Amino acid sequence: MELNRLTIKQARAGLDSGKFTSVDLTTACLKRIKERNTEINAFITVCEKSALAEAEAADVLIKNKKIKPLTGIPFSVKDAICTAGVRSTGAAKILDNYIPPFNATVIKKIREQGGVLLGKNNCDTFGHGASNENSMYGPVPNPHDTTKVAGGSSGGSAAAVADNMCIYAIAEDTGGSIRYPASFCGIVGLRPSYGRNSRYGIMPMASSLDTVGPMTKTVEDMAIVMQEIAGQDVLDATTVPDVVPNYEKELSKIDLGKLTVGVPKEYFSVDALDPEVKSATLTAIEKLKQAGATIKEVSLPMTKYAIAVYYIVVPCEDSSNLGRLDGVRYGVRADEKSLYDLYAKSREAGFPEEVKRRILIGTYALSAGYYDAYYKKAQKVRTLIIRDFEKVFQEVDVLITPTSPFPAFALGEKSFDPMAMYLADVFMAPASLAGVPGLSVPYGKTKSGLPIGVQIIGPRLSEGLVMGVGEAIEKN
Numbered sequence: 060m061e062l063n064r065l066t067i068k069q070a071r072a073g074l075d076s077g078k079f080t081s082v083d084l085t086t087a088c089l090k091r092i093k094e095r096n097t098e099i100n101a102f103i104t105v106c107e108k109s110a111l112a113e114a115e116a117a118d119v120l121i122k123n124k125k126i127k128p129l130t131g132i133p134f135s136v137k138d139a140i141c142t143a144g145v146r147s148t149g150a151a152k153i154l155d156n157y158i159p160p161f162n163a164t165v166i167k168k169i170r171e172q173g174g175v176l177l178g179k180n181n182c183d184t185f186g187h188g189a190s191n192e193n194s195m196y197g198p199v200p201n202p203h204d205t206t207k208v209a210g211g212s213s214g215g216s217a218a219a220v221a222d223n224m225c226i227y228a229i230a231e232d233t234g235g236s237i238r239y240p241a242s243f244c245g246i247v248g249l250r251p252s253y254g255r256n257s258r259y260g261i262m263p264m265a266s267s268l269d270t271v272g273p274m275t276k277t278v279e280d281m282a283i284v285m286q287e288i289a290g291q292d293v294l295d296a297t298t299v300p301d302v303v304p305n306y307e308k309e310l311s312k313i314d315l316g317k318l319t320v321g322v323p324k325e326y327f328s329v330d331a332l333d334p335e336v337k338s339a340t341l342t343a344i345e346k347l348k349q350a351g352a353t354i355k356e357v358s359l360p361m362t363k364y365a366i367a368v369y370y371i372v373v374p375c376e377d378s379s380n381l382g383r384l385d386g387v388r389y390g391v392r393a394d395e396k397s398l399y400d401l402y403a404k405s406r407e408a409g410f411p412e413e414v415k416r417r418i419l420i421g422t423y424a425l426s427a428g429y430y431d432a433y434y435k436k437a438q439k440v441r442t443l444i445i446r447d448f449e450k451v452f453q454e455v456d457v458l459i460t461p462t463s464p465f466p467a468f469a470l471g472e473k474s475f476d477p478m479a480m481y482l483a484d485v486f487m488a489p490a491s492l493a494g495v496p497g498l499s500v501p502y503g504k505t506k507s508g509l510p511i512g513v514q515i516i517g518p519r520l521s522e523g524l525v526m527g528v529g530e531a532i533e534k535n
C-alpha cells in the first residue's frame with residue numbers, strides 16, 4: 060500500500076518498527092499533493108521544504124525512542140488556524156500575506172511532539188459556507204466526483220484526508236464545518252463540545268460557537284488525535300477544566316446492550332431529506348438495534364428554529380470579530396490616502412461577498428432598535444434549543460441523525476443562492492448552538508457513488524461515548 064493511504068494507527072506502527080521513516084511517509088504525501096492538488100485545490104499553501112525538515116527531525120526523535128502518538132505523522136491544517144511561520148490566510152485575500160508569529164494551541168501541541176505540517180487547507184473564507192465555494196482561492200471539487208462540491212467550510216481538509224494527501228487534518232467547526240464536508244467526502248469528522256479544545260489561534264468567526272476538531276480516516280484515529288489536543292488552556296478562557304478521559308479506552312468500553320439511542324423525529328421529516336440518505340441512516344440505527352441497543356423515538360421541537368437563530372447569532376458575532384480586519388494591523392492594505400478609503404478599499408478587495416453579507420446582516424441586527432428584536436430574541440430561542448437537548452439526554456444516551464439532508468451537490472448548484480446554502484446546515488446548527496459534540500462517520504454510498512454521513516450527537520463532554528458509538532457504526 061502507498062504510505063500516504065495509511066491511518067495514524069498504521070503509520071505509527073510502521074514508523075516505530077522502522078519499516079519506513081517519517082521522511083518516506085512525508086514524501087509520499089507530498090507526491091500525492093503534487094499529483095492531485097491542481098485538480099482538487101485542497102491546499103492553499105504547501106510546505107514542502109519545511110515538512111521534509113520536520114520529518115527528518117521526527118526521524119531522529121523516533122530513533123532515540125522519544126516517541127509521542129503523533130511524532131512523524133504528516134498532517135494538514137485548515138487555513139483559518141494560525142501556524143507559526145506558515146502563511147495563514149483564512150482563505151481571504153485580506154490576509155493573503157499574513158504569516159502568524161505563533162501557533163494555535165492545538166497546533167502547538169502537535170508540532171511539539173514532532174507532527175509534520177504538510178500545509179494549509181483551502182476553506183470557505185473564515186469558515187463562511189457549506190460548500191467551500193466561498194473561498195477566495197477557488198472551490199474544492201469532491202475527490203469522489205469532481206463535478207460535486209467537497210462540502211464546507213473545511214472542504215480542503217476533508218478532500219485532503221479523503222484523497223490521501225495527508226494522514227489527518229485539523230479544522231474548525233462553528234456550524235458544521237467539520238462534520239458536513241466529512242460526510243460529503245466519506246471521512247470521520249468531530250465537532251467537540253464547546254470548551255473541550257482550545258480555540259486560541261483560530262481566526263474567530265462566531266465566538267460562542269467556534270470549536271476545533273480533527274478530520275480522520277477512522278474513528279480510532281479520531282480518538283488518538285483528540286487525546287493529544289484536548290484540554291484546558293490558559294490562553295482560552297472558554298476551555299473547561301474537566302479531565303480529558305482516555306478516549307481509546309472509552310472506545311473499547313462501549314456496551315451497546317446498555318445503550319439507548321434517540322432518533323429525533325424532526326430530523327427525519329424535513330422535505331429536503333434524500334431517500335438514500337434517510338435509508339442509510341435508518342439502516343445504521345437498525346444495525347445498532349440488532350447489536351443490542353435500545354432505540355427510542357424522541358422529539359427536539361425547537362429544531363425548526365435552529366437555522367433562523369444560527370443565522371442571526373453567527374453574523375452578529377462575525378460582524379464584531381471581523382472588525383479587526385481593516386487593512387491596518389494585518390494583511391493586505393489598499394493604497395489609499397484617507398483612512399476611510401483605506402478601510403473601505405482594503406475590505407472591498409479583501410473579503411468575498413458572503414463575508415460582506417454577514418457583516419452587513421450582523422451589524423444591522425445588532426444596531427439600536429433591532430438588537431432586542433433580533434439578537435436578544437435569537438439568544439432566548441437558543442436557550443430553548445439548549446433545553447431541548449438537556450431534556451432529551453435525560454431519556455437517551457446519544458442521538459443519531461443524518462449529517463446532511465443530501466449527499467454532495469453539484470459545483471455551482473447553490474452558490475448563487477445564500478438561503479439554499481444556509482438551509483444545508485439544518486442538521487448541523489442545533490448541536491452547534493447547544494455546544495454539544497457531534498461526530499460524522501461515513502456509512503455507505505449512494506447509487507451514484509457519493510459518500511453518506513451519519514451524525515452521532517451526545518451530551519456535553521461525551522466525546523468518548525460519541526466516538527464509541529461512531530466506531531460501532533463504522534464497523535458495520
Ligand code: GLN
Nearest residue numbers: 186187188233234235236
Ligand atoms: N455552513 C456554516 C456557515 O456557513 C458553517 C460554519 C462553520 O462551521 N465554520 O456558517
